[in-house]
Amino acid sequence: MIQIIDVYRSFGRQQVLKGINLQVQEGGIMAIIGRSGSGKTVLLKLLIGLLRPDSGRIMIEDTDITQLSGHRLDEIRERVGMLFQGGALFDSMTVFENVAFPLREKTKLSEQEIADKVEKMLASVELSDMGYKYPAELSGGMKKRAALARTLITGPSIVLFDEPTTGLDPILVHATHQLILDTHREFGYTAILVSHEIPEVFDIATRVAMIYEGRIIEEGTPEKILKSSDPLIRQFIEGNLEGPIRPL
């Protein structure tokens, strides 16, 4: 289980997170929704130790990762994967090399074993014949799938998705969501998914949390969020210009 307890984080004078409290159950898919700039990506970066909170605790199982550094933080990171918004594939490597990279760096598997695992993973994300290509030669959807393959290759127990469908057409959005769902079933990881794809994201999430002005204002099942009478949530999920949230 992941617990985020009273987490605050500022950048200069701008306070982005103002006391975030959230629990994510093991094996679930938690979707975090909210406006651009509301601190969703910051929250993901805090969860993997790329940023540190000003105060508060982040518990992964029984370990407070805000107290860890160096080798002990790396031990946690080895169990967590992150899919970055742009994929963050290494430009200088082919898709195959990108997916093989974590195995070559972090395991003692033979090249043959690595090749077998990579081919299997590329097949899972439907990129079987694309291993020889460089990221610059791939479409947006293919890049996301290749990045997902690299994220999942080490078998993380927690996967963080930072807007995995941004910039994709509606069919690819659906396909990517299906892929997340399929890989979630296959590998059984706990997922935290930051997304703007409403209402599509409600189809794959087991829980949804909405972040607004640095706080979680509602958390529950997708059905509960969809039926919420909170004017903030209603305006956000319906995309209305009129309401308590100022459009600009």
Place this chain on the structure above:
Amino acid sequence: MLTLFEAIGNKVIGMLAGMGRMLTLLATALFWTFIPPFRLQRLLRQIHFIGWRSLLVVVLTGAFSGMVLGLQGYYTLNRFGATAMLGPAVALSLIREIGPVLCALVVTGRAGSAIAAEIGIMRITDQIDALTVMALKPIKFLITPNILAGVITLPLLTAIVDVIGIYGGYLVGVQLLGVSQGVYFGEMQNIVAMHDIKIGLYKSLSFGLIISWICCYKGFYTSFGAEGVSKATTEAVVMSSIWILICDYFWSSVL
């Protein structure tokens, strides 16, 4: 008035913080040099990138600077009837000053700028964060091989500039202007001492460190967007070039 002091204070604090980050980056990169696993393949890749791929431009630089030295040196020495000193004049100028400095400036423009841009793009596209997320050390993975490659490669490239330059001077002085071959090389052997070669070596070692350190630093701490990478690359080349010239004067005055 207070705003002026605040602005100056902020600038000074910013500069000190930047210097601290630079020194920390170097210390961390050097620390990781001695901690396994050793990334020999990445080191060789960077030696290939900085060294082998700079070879043509370095050879051209050496050849033409040696030829210019031969030409200018001949006309100056001829006025004093001292053309026999052409060999030592070309060799000493190249080994002590021109070889290390020109080679370092050329490598800064060719490889240093590319290193800053590559690392900068990795930063703005989250590739460096991806390394961290994989529980790898980005400094060990990216910076350490570049710094070691810079320090290993620059002396070798400088030696090539020196040798090619001496033969460039030979081509003009001996083959075109008629200085005796025996005198050109004989006087060079008599006058150029090991001390001169050591000065060139110290300079090229320090220039290799300066180029790789500054260019890696600028790339690693680039600000966001294409403009950030462009600014980082420009600053890397300008700052490296200035520090090469400052360091050159320092070594020349100390040694």
